[in-house]
Amino acid sequence: MAKTKELVGRQVPCQLCPLRKLKIFRPFNPEELAFVSRFKTGEVVLKAGAPLFLEGATSAHLYTVLSGLAFRYKLLPDGRRQILNYCMPGDFLGLQGSVMHEMQHSVEALSDMVLCIFNREGLWRLFESHAGLSFDVTWLAARSEQMLDQQLLSVGRRSAAERCAHLLLHLADRVAEVGLARSRHTIRIPITQQHIADTLGLSLVHTNRTLGRLMRLGAIRWREQEFEILDRDQLAELAGDDETSSAVRPLL
Amino acid sequence: MAKTKELVGRQVPCQLCPLRKLKIFRPFNPEELAFVSRFKTGEVVLKAGAPLFLEGATSAHLYTVLSGLAFRYKLLPDGRRQILNYCMPGDFLGLQGSVMHEMQHSVEALSDMVLCIFNREGLWRLFESHAGLSFDVTWLAARSEQMLDQQLLSVGRRSAAERCAHLLLHLADRVAEVGLARSRHTIRIPITQQHIADTLGLSLVHTNRTLGRLMRLGAIRWREQEFEILDRDQLAELAGDDETSSAVRPLL
DNA sequence: CGCGACCTTGAGTAGGCTCAATGCCGGTGG
DNA sequence: CCACCGGCATTGAGCCTACTCAAGGTCGCG
Secondary structure (H helix, E strand, O other): OOOOEEEEOOOOOHHHOHHHHOOOEOOOOHHHHHHHHHHEEEEEEEOOOOEEEOOOOOOOEEEEEEEOOEEEEEEOOOOOEEEEEEEOOOOEEOHHHHHOOOOOOEEEEOOOEEEEEEEHHHHHHHHHHOHHHHHHHHHHHHHHHHHHHHHHHHHHHOOHHHHHHHHHHHHHHHHHHOOOOOOOOEEOOOOOHHHHHHHHOOOHHHHHHHHHHHHHOOOEEEEOOEEEEOOHHHHHHHHOOOOOOOOOEOOO | OOOOEEEEOOOOOHHHOHHHHOOOEOOOOHHHHHHHHHHEEEEEEEOOOOEEEOOOOOOOEEEEEEEOOEEEEEEOOOOOEEEEEEEOOOOEEOHHHHHOOOOOOEEEEOOOEEEEEEEHHHHHHHHHHOHHHHHHHHHHHHHHHHHHHHHHHHHHHOOHHHHHHHHHHHHHHHHHHOOOOOOOOEEOOOOOHHHHHHHHOOOHHHHHHHHHHHHHOOOEEEEOOEEEEOOHHHHHHHHOOOOOOOOOEOOO
């Protein structure tokens, strides 16, 4: 049986973290970098499909995604699943668990991933000693709240086609931000239509038909677990409201 | 013309804030209280229906709800509205605006309200000087993210009846937490069925019919802009998943 | 070669939507 | 004092979006 979760000792020192080179992340001063480096206790490697958090469990850890993708979701008792959002490199995970008693959502790897591990006590020390970094943590929390707001607007008030258009644009933008787009509009993420459906509050069948319609319109291309934006303007028009929220952000 | 927004100089000193007596709020030590008191720059009085924030505007202020209710919402260009959540006494508003460039959502008073005003720079001083309070701010952000998660699950995956049941329970619980329930289950909040509809991603007509069904089941009572929980168990059963998240929380 | 994961398509159903009209109530102006 | 109006709840009718059930296709893998 293949291991799905593997713990690795400290690997990349934060100072050399490849993510920091991206201009989307604000530069840290050496002192901050040193602290974050001490804050980090190791790395985990996750196989695609493996759980990182499970709803109801308590987690002593915080993570920053180094590479790979994941999604956050909740289940209803009868198995209906709602995907809340997607986690990309640079995202900081597990704050809810560190701050509340137990996890109120689950997280599952979408692709193989590597994550930095921090622990709760470290978070407390961070607040005690580094106002700037504390502010960063809060900033990140506010940002993810914003993304949830958008998602809620979509699911609550947009039609199926609008939702699809909006989600695909949003995903494409986020992927591009962290340098994962192979070209300007070609996105390769290991996502199935079932994921899309569970993200948008639609059924699988209807999602398939809606994507099919978008394909016939020439707006996108879909080929086994990967999609491509062909006509960004058309999608943006459909989506209605194209908030481009890509602001420079901290990376813990 | 009646004023809809009125600025008032400092009124209640935080040490005497009536909200602090509620056991749902964690006790602050005198030093913290003193700081928060300095952080506070005044109060606003809002008439029901008046806006507190408008999407796209920048706001220099943060607020804590002292009394009254509000709701946070987003609009689509064509006017469709999604209510994101409700704001109750003790809630801390405007963090997004303080932390990002501009507001990505609007807030409107549901009833007459009084709010404490803080300003951005104060927030920064808070982070610099009070690790505990900074942590509290983050805690509150994580909590509201959690509530959004729940709401998203509801809108994405629950049926109309389930959504209504869940929302009414949720509102009743929150109102009771801050001591606003007139009795164990009688909730009096100035909410219309249009608000419910916009919260749940349903049409007004369908919301009305669904509530009507709940009324005929004897689960709730609805009388002009106020409702009452008659059969909590039945509602909880319908809602499926009754997370009672009422944890002791900070009050800024 | 069979199986599992995923995408696709058809057919019938139903949950939820729109349009439209009615009733109630409180406020306002003549 | 009454007529009118606007905001809110309610109900009927018909439609359509999105759902369910079901089957079939492709591809990769053991």
